[in-house]
Amino acid sequence: MSRPTFKRPLPWLIGLGIGGIVLIGGSLYAIFFSGPSFDIEALTVPATSEALTVRIEASGTAVPIRSVNISPKNAGIVQQLGVEQGAEVEAGQPLAQMDNAEIRAQGEQAVANLREAVASLDEGRARLALEVEQAAARVQQARAQLDAVEQRVPRDVEIARAEIIAAQERLERAEQRFQRYQLPNEAGAVSQNIFDEAAIELRAAETNLRQAIQTNLQRQGTARPEIQQAGFAWVEAQAALRQARSRQQNEVQRLEAVA
Structure with a gap:
């Protein structure tokens, strides 16, 4: 049985590999460690603390935090x-001016209405003052006519006049009481019963005056139709007043309420 045989590498091949390695290493050293020298101090600055100003330029729409409709x-x-x-x-600053032609017209119309009122x-x-004045004049005229008629009656004229004057005084007191309660009754300050009593008293006083005139004229026996007529005219003139x-x-x- 034969053994396997191994060939040794040639010495020149080994030397060639070692030389290639040395050549590559030298090239790398020359590249990284044998370059030009730099001034480190010229290329550096000392570190300092300063505020950094950052400006951002962008386009967009500003949105308010709160909006108010005016x-x-x-x-x-x-x-x-x-x-x-x-x-x-600012507060109180005018923002806009409205066309106030319509409001001005309304104001002018209101002023015109006020002036008219x-x-x-x-x-x-x-x-009304003229009406009251005329009514008062008719009362005086009626009284003067009654006095003129009574002067033509020869008997008991003074007695009849005294009775009529007494009835007239009662009528005036009743009239004052009625007028004193009229406005408070309309305002609700006086009860209706009290006002009704004053009205009844006034009507009774008017009736008593008429009766006093008629009774005294009849009692005198010398009454004439003109005396009775003049007396009634006087009473009616007072009622009209x-x-x-x-x-x-x-x-x-x-x-005044309208104005």
Whole structure:
């Protein structure tokens, strides 16, 4: 049996490999360690602490944290806009001006209505005052006519006049009481029963005065139709005067409320 044989590498091949390794290593050393020298101090600066300013430039839309919708109290047309969107404003600064033509027209109409109401009030006062004055003049005229008629009666004229005057005084007191309770009753400050009693007393006093005139004229026996007629005319004139005064008071209150 034969043994296997091994060939030794040639010496020149080994030397060639070692030389290649040395050549490569020398080249690498020359590249990394034999380059040009640099000034390290010239290429470095000392480390210091400073604020870093960073500026970022970008485009976008600013969104407010809170937005408020502002609208006028009354709808209308914006005549002038004093600020632009996004502008800064101060408290109380006018932002816009509305077209106030309609509001101005309404104000002018209100002023005209007020003037008309005041004119109506003045006219009403003058007219009612004239009515009261005329009614008072008719009372005086009726009384003067009654006095003239009574002077023609030869007997018991003074007695009849005293009775009539007493009845007239009772009527005046009843009238004052009625007028004193009239306005408080309308305002609810006086009960209806008290006001009704005053009204009944007033009507009774008017009736008593008429009866006093008629009774005394009949009792005298010398009464003439003109005396009775003059007495009734006097009483009716007084009633008309009371109505004119009451109407004047109520109408003036109504006109003052409107004005």
